[in-house]
Amino acid sequence: MAFIVTEACIRCKFQDCVQSCPVTCFHEGANMLVIDPEACIDCGACVPECPTEAIIRDTAPEAGKWLAFNRKYAALWPAIREPGDIPEDADDWIDVEGKLADQFSPEPASR
Numbered sequence: 001m002a003f004i005v006t007e008a009c010i011r012c013k014f015q016d017c018v019q020s021c022p023v024t025c026f027h028e029g030a031n032m033l034v035i036d037p038e039a040c041i042d043c044g045a046c047v048p049e050c051p052t053e054a055i056i057r058d059t060a061p062e063a064g065k066w067l068a069f070n071r072k073y074a075a076l077w078p079a080i081r082e083p084g085d086i087p088e089d090a091d092d093w094i095d096v097e098g099k100l101a102d103q104f105s106p107e108p109a110s111r
Helices: 016-020 064-076 099-103
Strands: 003-005 026-028 033-035 055-057
Antiparallel strands (some): 003 055
């Protein structure tokens, strides 16, 4: 089992979760993070750190497409050990729904 990141992270990209993770399983895209489900040790330390509640267990009912999504982008984006910059307008995106369709960027982060 593992934890994965959902649509709620898009455009928010708060990174408190990265600091709480004892392994390097977070990967950074241009406007969100994903978790490599193969690297995640299922400790759950990241879950309470996410202010958008974007992190769920891979066995949750809605996890199917997000598990595949996290696997795909974890293979494409760089792993991170420390948090980077948070978007200035992150708070404005917390409760916005449907972000995958019109706000997601498949590009890796540029640090």
